[in-house]
Amino acid sequence: MVLSINxxxxxxxxxxxxxxxxxxxxxxxxxxxRFANPSGSHRFARSVRQVVDEARxxxxxxxxxxxxxxxxxxxxxESDNAAIAGTQQRxxxxxxxPAVEHHAVLHATLHGGGRxxxxxxxxxxxxxxxxxxxxxxxxxxxxxxxxSVMAVNNEVGSITSLAxxxxxxxxxxxxxLLHTDAVQAPCWIDLRTITPHVDLLALSAHKFGGPxxxxxxxxxxxxxxxxxxxGGGQERDRRSGTHNVAGIVAMSEALxxxxxxxxxxxxxxxxxxxxxxxxxxxxxxxxxxxxxxDSKVVGSAHICIAxxxxxxxxxxxxxxxxxxxxxxxxxxxxxxxxHVLAAMGVDRRYSPGALRMTLGTTTTEDDIDRTIDVLVAxxxxxxxxxxxxxxxxxxxxxxx
Amino acid sequence: MKVMVAMSGGVDSSVAAALLVEQGHEVVGVTMxxxxxxxxxxxCSVSDVDDARRVAQQLGIDHLVFNFTEDFNTHVVDPYVQAxxxxxxxxxxxxxxxxxxxxxxxxxxxxxxFDAVATGHxxxxxxxGRGLELERGxxxxxxxxxxxxxxxxxxxxxxxxxxxxMTKPEVRAHAARLGLRTATKPDSQDVCFITxxxxxxxxxxxxxxxxxxxxxxxxxxxxxxxxxxxMITLGQRRGIGLPGGGPKQFVVDIDMSSATITVGTDADLYxxxxxxxxxxxxxxAATVAEIPTVLVQCSAHGAPQxxxxxxxxxxxxxxxxxxxxxxxxAPGQSVVLYDPSDRFVLGGGIAGAPLT
Numbered sequence: 052m053v054l055s056i057n058x059x060x061x062x063x064x065x066x067x068x069x070x071x072x073x074x075x076x077x078x079x080x081x082x083x084x085r086f087a088n089p090s091g092s093h094r095f096a097r098s099v100r101q102v103v104d105e106a107r108x109x110x111x112x113x114x115x116x117x118x119x120x121x122x123x124x125x126x127x128x129e130s131d132n133a134a135i136a137g138t139q140q141r142x143x144x145x146x147x148x149p150a151v152e153h154h155a156v157l158h159a160t161l162h163g164g165g166r167x168x169x170x171x172x173x174x175x176x177x178x179x180x181x182x183x184x185x186x187x188x189x190x191x192x193x194x195x196x197x198x199s200v201m202a203v204n205n206e207v208g209s210i211t212s213l214a215x216x217x218x219x220x221x222x223x224x225x226x227x228l229l230h231t232d233a234v235q236a237p238c239w240i241d242l243r244t245i246t247p248h249v250d251l252l253a254l255s256a257h258k259f260g261g262p263x264x265x266x267x268x269x270x271x272x273x274x275x276x277x278x279x280x281x282g283g284g285q286e287r288d289r290r291s292g293t294h295n296v297a298g299i300v301a302m303s304e305a306l307x308x309x310x311x312x313x314x315x316x317x318x319x320x321x322x323x324x325x326x327x328x329x330x331x332x333x334x335x336x337x338x339x340x341x342x343x344x345d346s347k348v349v350g351s352a353h354i355c356i357a358x359x360x361x362x363x364x365x366x367x368x369x370x371x372x373x374x375x376x377x378x379x380x381x382x383x384x385x386x387x388x389x390h391v392l393a394a395m396g397v398d399r400r401y402s403p404g405a406l407r408m409t410l411g412t413t414t415t416e417d418d419i420d421r422t423i424d425v426l427v428a429x430x431x432x433x434x435x436x437x438x439x440x441x442x443x444x445x446x447x448x449x450x451x
Numbered sequence: 452m453k454v455m456v457a458m459s460g461g462v463d464s465s466v467a468a469a470l471l472v473e474q475g476h477e478v479v480g481v482t483m484x485x486x487x488x489x490x491x492x493x494x495c496s497v498s499d500v501d502d503a504r505r506v507a508q509q510l511g512i513d514h515l516v517f518n519f520t521e522d523f524n525t526h527v528v529d530p531y532v533q534a535x536x537x538x539x540x541x542x543x544x545x546x547x548x549x550x551x552x553x554x555x556x557x558x559x560x561x562x563x564x565f566d567a568v569a570t571g572h573x574x575x576x577x578x579x580g581r582g583l584e585l586e587r588g589x590x591x592x593x594x595x596x597x598x599x600x601x602x603x604x605x606x607x608x609x610x611x612x613x614x615x616x617m618t619k620p621e622v623r624a625h626a627a628r629l630g631l632r633t634a635t636k637p638d639s640q641d642v643c644f645i646t647x648x649x650x651x652x653x654x655x656x657x658x659x660x661x662x663x664x665x666x667x668x669x670x671x672x673x674x675x676x677x678x679x680x681x682m683i684t685l686g687q688r689r690g691i692g693l694p695g696g697g698p699k700q701f702v703v704d705i706d707m708s709s710a711t712i713t714v715g716t717d718a719d720l721y722x723x724x725x726x727x728x729x730x731x732x733x734x735x736a737a738t739v740a741e742i743p744t745v746l747v748q749c750s751a752h753g754a755p756q757x758x759x760x761x762x763x764x765x766x767x768x769x770x771x772x773x774x775x776x777x778x779x780x781a782p783g784q785s786v787v788l789y790d791p792s793d794r795f796v797l798g799g800g801i802a803g804a805p806l807t
Contacts, residue, residue, distance in 0.1 A: 362517055362518065362559075363563060366515065367563065384504070385484035385516040385518035433562060
């Protein structure tokens with residue numbers, strides 16, 4: 052049996068969300084008869100070039116920037132790296148980011164010798180710590196060339212005000228660029244409220260109903276970056292490589308629809324999320340909602356369950372046909388302890404039992420009801436004392 | 452039965468999974484992520500996980516990766532490092548079996564509703580009148596009963612060793628017949644967290660300060676120095692800074708407090724017996740105490756030697772007395788007792804001080 056969203060309950064929309072049918076429709080011609088390379092000189096190429104240009108207009112409109120500020124990339128990770136490494140390679144200096152960033156930002160920042168800043172208990176950057184760090188770095192004669200702060204946290208869903216961050220950066224590191232990984236934002240937040248505060252912004256198409264393998268880097272006019280890739284000079288020398296035309300077209304269509312339907316979708320999804328979390332909290336003791344609802348996006352239902360382990364819970368959820376997650380997985384596919392929960396200072400009694408359920412446009416009431424049933428039963432089972440179990444870790448089984 | 456099979460990405464556990472599927476069990480493959488650091492060998496690398504996953508896919512079974520790095524660090528790696536500080540020669544693979552495979556994984560399996568855990572070890576769980584015996588694998592050269600000796604009766608009851616009745620060539624032939632990608636994969640020999648390039652010296656050197664050791668002869672005269680007393684093992688002959696020629700010299704004693712290594716002849720290494728600590732038993736101590744002479748094995752593939760055993764009242768300590776004097780066992784090594792027929796494990800523990 053081929054597993055699909057029709058046979059499973061899918062609550063892992065922050066990992067990836069299904070493509071909007073209109074986006075699938077939009078990309079198909081460019082995978083077949085309209086295959087021309089938009090950088091070519093003939094009319095066939097020009098006709099496809101027009102489609103890429105129009106897609107750029109749509110994306111720019113959704114972000115509230117000019118089309119010239121949009122760079123199409125291969126994924127969100129590329130956009131983050133292009134921003135951070137591209138800034139450092141061109142302007143020198145080091146990067147600064149909060150400890151809860153996605154690894155695409157965290158690892159890129161640390162790789163460049165950057166510094167990490169503490170967060171509050173809701174996983175938002177601690178603005179005082181940020182100011183202090185920027186001052187400290189200046190005091191030892193180093194330059195901060197880029198500060199990177201995510202708009203929405205991918206694990207726990209918390210929202211950071213980029214306006215507040217921008218105020219601190221402008222005061223304490225006036226020459227630094229401000230970058231935001233906004234990969235988790237488009238479904239929940241009007242990007243026009245974020246873009247004006249930043250110099251650089253990263254998006255990934257498959258998080259909002261577009262295809263995998265295409266992303267966006269918004270680079271404010273006048274921002275000069277060293278490109279990651281050397282080549283044919285596409286995207287005004289900012290990102291070489293033949294355009295992923297089908298991906299770009301589908302992404303723009305997905306973003307256009309997301310932007311139009313956001314308010315209505317959010318209302319519906321918020322009520323589903325609240326029902327899910329309220330019921331689980333009522334049914335089970337010793338469960339905490341990791342971040343308060345007014346501090347996070349409506350699609351996020353992140354909870355921490357005392358006295359159980361995520362890996363065991365995810366197995367039982369999986370067995371019950373529920374797709375959810377805990378933290379990020381390593382190259383081998385194993386769950387890694389969450390760096391986000393560690394940075395937030397979540398109680399060690401709760402953090403091993405982290406569960407991330409993320410909702411999306413396709414989530415139904417049925418999905419939520421089924422998830423509640425399976426989740427509550429699974430937690431009760433994992434918490435049942437296991438009298439029959441004897442562990443060999445205790446060698447006192449020996450009898451004389 | 453619903454069986455969780457521990458798949459390392461090697462041929463033995465691949466075939467173990469295949470046999471369980473052929474026997475009609477409901478099988479789920481699990482690869483344990485144990486070591487988070489650098490690795491180029493053993494059961495931890497990403498390419499081994501890839502092999503395990505591809506074999507599981509070919510067999511049509513589910514495959515999961517469990518992250519037990521924290522348990523592995525606590526119970527295997529940290530004690531391994533500390534043991535070297537204390538002048539003890541540990542066996543990390545045995546501690547991994549004791550604390551991770553036959554404890555943590557088995558506990559997880561029970562919790563998730565599995566009836567048994569299977570591994571690719573060459574050992575057998577054999578029915579006898581009084582429960583299950585832990586029997587040597589059918590392939591004497593590949594027998595791994597020594598490294599799983601700490602398993603107790605309860606654990607043995609829900610453990611399966613599907614390849615234990617096969618020889619290694621039979622295992623490989625079975626894998627080849629099924630077209631499994633691991634059919635010709637070489638056996639892993641080394642400790643998974645020690646890289647072949649850096650070795651034990653680099654691994655330990657990154658974690659503990661090495662102390663220069665003074666090498667003395669039986670009269671107490673300094674004859675050489677070594678850069679790291681922590682790297683010296685009892686019975687060692689090479690790498691102790693002694694010139695060639697002359698009679699063969701062995702490490703016969705290590706005093707960690709003064710970083711002094713005493714060398715002597717091979718004959719100086721021979722002892723009448725050993726105290727063995729942390730004994731575990733397949734059944735119980737009392738029945739073993741009644742056996743006049745048992746066979747005792749002190750390394751993974753060492754020849755078992757006859758000995759008498761006296762067991763302390765708590766069953767945790769045993770005095771093993773050799774019938775003929777044997778070379779001293781490095782402290783920390785596992786000492787495993789077999790029945791007089793040399794087929795069944797009776798119990799085992801950790802080597803302590805020698806008996807005179």
